[in-house]
Amino acid sequence: MSRKNNKEFTSDPLPKLGITPYLELMDQTAPKETDRKSAHLGLLMVWLRDHVLDAMDVELSPLGITESKLDLLLLLTLHNGREPVTPSSLADRLGIRRASVTALLDWLEKRKWVSREQSERDRRMIHVSITPEGRELVHQALPVFWSTCASLVSDMTPEEQKAAEHILNKLNERIEKRLGVGR
Amino acid sequence: MSRKNNKEFTSDPLPKLGITPYLELMDQTAPKETDRKSAHLGLLMVWLRDHVLDAMDVELSPLGITESKLDLLLLLTLHNGREPVTPSSLADRLGIRRASVTALLDWLEKRKWVSREQSERDRRMIHVSITPEGRELVHQALPVFWSTCASLVSDMTPEEQKAAEHILNKLNERIEKRLGVGR
DNA sequence: CGAAAGTAATTAGATTATCTAACTAAAATC
């Protein structure tokens, strides 16, 4: 009769709450009629956000990496020669603090996916690069990444996908402007 | 000449990377043409997710609460009498472990926003309820919540909003189904 | 009945991803 042996469970687990009750709550508490529609839309976004990354990290976990760490590796992959990459530049581009980058690099370096080298020109600086093993990991992770992305929208019709893309682009533009994100 | 006094900054901070270079990377690495369009769309979602919650927590922070904690309070607010709310049921509905709920409740209880009471019928169980102060907080937080939601989409035309809502609902449905979320 | 099994909540200890503030060492400026 028991389902999960010694693991935690309730006799008849309540379903995780969907978005509907929240919308009802909003109807009772949102100030104006006009606000409601856009709040509804915004709520959908917040809701989606909650679930989208879960899906991504679940797919990536067999590779032993999370999205935020993969992100740093992607940055190194995207970097085409020229100016070397420094922890500071990574921090700027990821929008996090240098101290946080140090932690990420420690983790990635321990696994031999990136390497650090002191700059000759300015000995305060560190040049960060991705190792061949790191590239290999990225090579494995990308298809997972893309197919997870794709699967999120796979049951939409082409027209819906087109509409969705237009809308999401617009949203993205808006949010990037708001947060001051560059190219 | 210095901009931020003793704070951390780079002489000319590289812009935080937008979505475009990632899309280019995908073009180089995604297997098939057909996958690309949907991957593009999915990537937009992942991207949005990254930024949406930031916006929300920034707005909520003056109230001294974060979205995930507010979520628990909303659950208690939504609860209309009947069966008492237990930590287990909260865990199920929030989709997290009971141990995590314990931590959230400790935090909320310390601030007098919720209270715990041992059940008479089954003395293993705890009944959780929101205090008047908790209700007051929710009362203040909700307008912030809704207006942040609304502001995310405020510069769309009505038609765009309509299209967006349709699309996001569809996405939401899909994701809820996938994760087994109930009403 | 009373022992064994099941359940609810908590505790202890860990992880991930962040943060701020203080520190070290090097470079630039005046």
Add this chain to the structure above:
DNA sequence: GATTTTAGTTAGATAATCTAATTACTTTCG
């Protein structure tokens, strides 16, 4: 050459989670 600025790291914190073990009840079943 002393001061200031910068790059990176360290130290220590927080939030939101997790798993495993523990405690205290309740239920079940021989």
